[in-house]
Amino acid sequence: MPTWVRRSYKRMLELINIWVYYDKIAAVRDLSLSVDKGDFVTILGANGAGKSSTLNAISGIVKAKKGKRHSKTEGHFKGEIYFKGEKLNGLTAAKIASRGIIQVPEGRKLFPLLTVRENLQVGAYLQKDKIQMQRSLEKALVVFPDLKDRLRAKARELSGGQQQMVAIARGLMAQPEMLLLDEPSLGLSPVLRQHLAERIKEISQEGTTVVLVEQNARLGLMLASYGYVVENGKVALEGKTSDLLNNEDVKRAYLGV
Amino acid sequence: MPPVGIWIDGLIQSCTYMTMAFGMVLVFSILGILNWAHGQFYMLGAFVFYYAVTAAGIPFPVSLLISGVLVGGLGILVEKFIIERVNIPSAQGALYVTVATIALIFFFEGAASMIFGMQDKGLAMVLPGVLDLGSFSVSYQKIAVVIFTLVIMITMYIVLNHTKVGLAIRAAAQEPDAASLHGINVERLSLLVMGIGCALAAMAGSIMAPVFIINPFIGGIPMIMSLLAIVIGGLGSLTGAIVGGLILGFLNSVVAYHLSYFSEVVLFVLVIIILLVRPQGLFGASRK
Numbered sequence: 106m107p108t109w110v111r112r113s114y115k116r117m118l119e120l121i122n123i124w125v126y127y128d129k130i131a132a133v134r135d136l137s138l139s140v141d142k143g144d145f146v147t148i149l150g151a152n153g154a155g156k157s158s159t160l161n162a163i164s165g166i167v168k169a170k171k172g173k174r175h176s177k178t179e180g181h182f183k184g185e186i187y188f189k190g191e192k193l194n195g196l197t198a199a200k201i202a203s204r205g206i207i208q209v210p211e212g213r214k215l216f217p218l219l220t221v222r223e224n225l226q227v228g229a230y231l232q233k234d235k236i237q238m239q240r241s242l243e244k245a246l247v248v249f250p251d252l253k254d255r256l257r258a259k260a261r262e263l264s265g266g267q268q269q270m271v272a273i274a275r276g277l278m279a280q281p282e283m284l285l286l287d288e289p290s291l292g293l294s295p296v297l298r299q300h301l302a303e304r305i306k307e308i309s310q311e312g313t314t315v316v317l318v319e320q321n322a323r324l325g326l327m328l329a330s331y332g333y334v335v336e337n338g339k340v341a342l343e344g345k346t347s348d349l350l351n352n353e354d355v356k357r358a359y360l361g362v
Numbered sequence: 363m364p365p366v367g368i369w370i371d372g373l374i375q376s377c378t379y380m381t382m383a384f385g386m387v388l389v390f391s392i393l394g395i396l397n398w399a400h401g402q403f404y405m406l407g408a409f410v411f412y413y414a415v416t417a418a419g420i421p422f423p424v425s426l427l428i429s430g431v432l433v434g435g436l437g438i439l440v441e442k443f444i445i446e447r448v449n450i451p452s453a454q455g456a457l458y459v460t461v462a463t464i465a466l467i468f469f470f471e472g473a474a475s476m477i478f479g480m481q482d483k484g485l486a487m488v489l490p491g492v493l494d495l496g497s498f499s500v501s502y503q504k505i506a507v508v509i510f511t512l513v514i515m516i517t518m519y520i521v522l523n524h525t526k527v528g529l530a531i532r533a534a535a536q537e538p539d540a541a542s543l544h545g546i547n548v549e550r551l552s553l554l555v556m557g558i559g560c561a562l563a564a565m566a567g568s569i570m571a572p573v574f575i576i577n578p579f580i581g582g583i584p585m586i587m588s589l590l591a592i593v594i595g596g597l598g599s600l601t602g603a604i605v606g607g608l609i610l611g612f613l614n615s616v617v618a619y620h621l622s623y624f625s626e627v628v629l630f631v632l633v634i635i636i637l638l639v640r641p642q643g644l645f646g647a648s649r650k
């Protein structure tokens with residue numbers, strides 16, 4: 106086969122038999138999942154189930170081989186990850202971002218001493234020129250108009266809710282094809298959580314493929330169309346969110362019904 | 363009150379320590395390491411500058427750039443082929459880097475002795491003359507030291523605060539993972555930053571070359587002083603490196619004027635007093 110022929114693909118993102126290890130301890134065990142273009146998928150599970158590890162394997166924070174020094178998480182993974190038919194294994198996080206996958210990490214990971222505007226500029230690091238950057242900024246501010254007045258503030262001076270908005274807006278600045286959101290609702294009040302949920306819904310409706318990791322199962326199931334329930338690093342259950350919402354096990358374990 | 367000349371000498375020393383310390387902190391903020399051979403890059407820079415000026419007859423400012431580029435390039439090689447390899451992601455990594463860069467001190471001093479010889483060299487003829495200001499006079503060389511240091515520091519300020527690569531450096535220093543998630547290649551940035559740090563040391567060595575003598579062992583003192591400057595300023599703070607460098611240059615010069623012996627001891631005591639009052643350094647973030 107000539108090298109320019111890409112592996113034909115149906116799924117936008119495919120994880121096949123993923124194992125994530127920290128040292129020798131497996132945090133993700135033989136997990137497979139897939140996401141179609143335009144989908145809104147949620148990954149649910151208790152604290153420590155392996156949700157973040159899975160996202161970090163996709164984005165390259167957890168490397169395919171033993172990690173180098175620049176990542177604080179020193180995990181590595183086995184298995185195969187395909188994005189639009191191309192293997193991501195072995196690519197650096199920066200390369201994976203340039204392919205169109207942007208992760209909004211758990212705990213926001215803003216640049217605390219940079220201004221909000223600078224944080225957003227870093228988000229647009231992969232944009233070719235200033236015009237594109239400006240266009241992304243305008244688009245992001247349409248989704249998060251509250252940030253307009255805060256552009257000059259240092260990120261660490263913002264409230265938790267505003268920081269989460271900056272984190273997602275920063276992710277949008279790259280105009281990603283796929284957005285990975287890791288527990289965006291963590292630590293937010295119910296009102297803010299609702300507000301944020303609406304923004305995420307908008308982003309999905311605009312055409313961005315979204316993978317949302319949530320401990321707050323109700324939120325994930327309300328927003329997404331397809332869900333994976335992860336327990337002890339494995340997919341315990343998957344299906345349409347409408348079905349999962351009515352599943353007795355899900356109700357008992359995750360919805361407190 | 364010491365005479366004006368002592369303060370001027372203090373300012374000259376400040377310029378060296380500031381530039382050196384700035385480079386060390388920049389490297390530390392991205393690579394998380396202290397390069398113990400930083401002073402030897404200063405020394406190598408002085409030699410490159412010396413030969414560019416004397417043997418090749420290249421003008422003063424161009425020689426300064428050549429020295430920065432060549433020695434900066436050497437720094438990149440050291441990062442790529444030595445530091446990156448020994449800096450494994452565990453507690454031992456930092457120790458290996460320390461051992462490796464201390465070994466480099468002896469390697470560079472030995473290599474310089476072999477290649478350039480151990481006898482002192484001087485560049486006093488580069489910028490002869492003095493500026494007479496009535497009650498005192500300043501040599502043009504010393505004025506050049508201050509001007510070139512200012513130019514370098516202003517350039518660094520502009521690069522860090524008003525360019526895309528500068529933004530990437532600041533972002534990667536604060537949250538390397540988040541930076542890489544947005545497309546910043548932190549490994550490549552590390553090489554660049556190591557290059558800049560070593561180039562700054564080399565340019566400091568070059569700027570000082572006409573004022574002092576040059577030999578393979580001139581790197582030690584500026585290195586120790588810049589390290590103290592960093593400790594005073596607060597490890598990790600670029601502003602701290604500049605202010606720490608300024609304080610230390612004047613302190614060193616003034617203390618040495620009053621005491622011919624043990625002046626370094628007094629210096630260390632003063633540094634310890636500063637740290638007792640402000641353990642995190644003047645500009646360091648206090649630990650949470």
Ligand SMILES: Nc1ncnc2c1ncn2[C@@H]1O[C@H](COP(=O)(O)OP(=O)(O)O)[C@@H](O)[C@H]1O
Pocket residue numbers: 127132150151152153154155156157158159177178179180
């Ligand atoms: N950097 C790390 N080093 C060691 N163990 C880790 C690291 N990150 C996560 N783990 C472990 O891996 C397991 C899964 O963690 P994680 O993926 O963060 O779960 P979740 O996001 O679902 O809460 C947990 O047991 C956690 O303690």
Ligand SMILES: [Mg+2]
Pocket residue numbers: 153156157158211287288
């Ligand atoms: Mg998590």
